[in-house]
Amino acid sequence: MSTAIRNIGIIGAGQMGCGIAHVSSIAGYKIQIYDLAQDRIEAALATINGTLARQVGAGKLTEEERKTALSRISGSTDVNDLASMDLVVEAATEDEAIKRKIFATVCPVLRPEAILATNTSSLSITRLASATDRPERFMGIHFMNPVPVMKLVELVRGIATEEKTFNAAKEYVTTLEKTFTVAEDFPAFIVNRILLPMINEAIYTLYEGVGSVEAIDTAMKLGANHPMGPLQLADFIGLDTCLSIMQVLHDGLADSKYRPCPLLVKYVEAGWLGRKSGRGFYDYRGEVPVPTR
Numbered sequence: 001m002s003t004a005i006r007n008i009g010i011i012g013a014g015q016m017g018c019g020i021a022h023v024s025s026i027a028g029y030k031i032q033i034y035d036l037a038q039d040r041i042e043a044a045l046a047t048i049n050g051t052l053a054r055q056v057g058a059g060k061l062t063e064e065e066r067k068t069a070l071s072r073i074s075g076s077t078d079v080n081d082l083a084s085m086d087l088v089v090e091a092a093t094e095d096e097a098i099k100r101k102i103f104a105t106v107c108p109v110l111r112p113e114a115i116l117a118t119n120t121s122s123l124s125i126t127r128l129a130s131a132t133d134r135p136e137r138f139m140g141i142h143f144m145n146p147v148p149v150m151k152l153v154e155l156v157r158g159i160a161t162e163e164k165t166f167n168a169a170k171e172y173v174t175t176l177e178k179t180f181t182v183a184e185d186f187p188a189f190i191v192n193r194i195l196l197p198m199i200n201e202a203i204y205t206l207y208e209g210v211g212s213v214e215a216i217d218t219a220m221k222l223g224a225n226h227p228m229g230p231l232q233l234a235d236f237i238g239l240d241t242c243l244s245i246m247q248v249l250h251d252g253l254a255d256s257k258y259r260p261c262p263l264l265v266k267y268v269e270a271g272w273l274g275r276k277s278g279r280g281f282y283d284y285r286g287e288v289p290v291p292t293r
């Protein structure tokens, strides 16, 4: 465990919030999850328990460790429950307006010395910091999905981030047995600056009829040794998140090469967000995912 951090608040009980809570509780931290709806909190606790149980089944954790990790995690819809946290990681929807609103609500509750971090995939850390009361104790701690499996965390300083904050974040991710890379505060940082244009190009490849969903994913899995095809990965990340990242790249770098594919825009407009909504480039409502084009 870290020297400066014991209690960790997590805002947003979605797939990333669950993953961050999971790995942090195994490392010994006490976790308080906050989301708007109680059913989200309950679903998150069930998801985390399921993933912990899978690790017990795989011999990676003992039953005792599963129980202890789960007992360290609480959740509520009351923002005041974040009052005693040492670190709060914001992992809510990738939308700047939502994140700004969250910071306005959460900052007055936090201890003055608490560190506030964001798991944003793409947004400017400096701009988000300016919506808080603590730019010097604010930074990006960007986990990869699925958090229990992926080794990397990107650390991103805003212009005002203090060295003490950055060192506490480094120590925290090291205690999770993750490797960190440092990225400068440019749109989408390193991983998504490279990965998302590839995914967007795969969607253009589908849109222009170069190949079917299955052909594109098979081509990249077997032809480039990617663990998932790009359309399968887009569904896994969430198509709303993919679109937001492309919009941040397009707006932030002002280059037409980042134009979000119109088919991606349409899918998000239809509410087809990938695995989390039951339909994206694949339909997940049956026993096995079925390609939709």
Ligand SMILES: CC(=O)CC(=O)SCCNC(=O)CCNC(=O)[C@H](O)C(C)(C)COP(=O)(O)OP(=O)(O)OC[C@H]1O[C@@H](n2cnc3c(N)ncnc32)[C@H](O)[C@@H]1OP(=O)(O)O
Pocket: 051, 054, 055, 058, 060, 120, 121, 143, 144, 145, 146, 147, 148, 149, 150, 191, 192, 195, 227, 228, 233, 237, 241
């Ligand atoms: C958008 C952003 O801002 C940044 C991002 O995160 S971009 C996305 C980055 N992530 C990727 O690119 C993921 C690419 N995909 C992969 O690496 C792999 O397909 C995968 C690790 C997800 C699954 O691997 P797989 O070999 O196909 O499946 P599987 O054998 O079922 O799983 C391998 C391990 O991962 C675990 N796992 C799989 N999915 C999981 C999940 N959602 N949560 C937790 N653990 C999971 C499994 O339990 C298994 O663990 P053990 O080895 O301990 O048994």
Ligand SMILES: NC(=O)C1=CN([C@@H]2O[C@H](COP(=O)(O)OP(=O)(O)OC[C@H]3O[C@@H](n4cnc5c(N)ncnc54)[C@H](OP(=O)(O)O)[C@@H]3O)[C@@H](O)[C@H]2O)C=CC1
Pocket: 011, 012, 013, 014, 015, 016, 017, 034, 035, 036, 037, 040, 090, 091, 092, 093, 094, 095, 098, 101, 102, 119, 120, 121, 122, 142, 143, 144, 145, 236, 237, 238, 241, 276
């Ligand atoms: N998906 C990925 O692969 C990765 C995502 N990220 C980043 O992590 C963050 C979360 O992504 P992800 O977990 O995939 O998204 P999800 O859609 O799975 O989860 C987001 C959660 O935030 C909740 N939420 C929305 N508004 C608020 C609010 N005002 N207060 C509290 N909670 C709120 C949502 O509730 P509801 O659904 O009810 O609106 C939902 O439970 C984003 O910034 C994303 O870019 C980073 C790395 C990888």
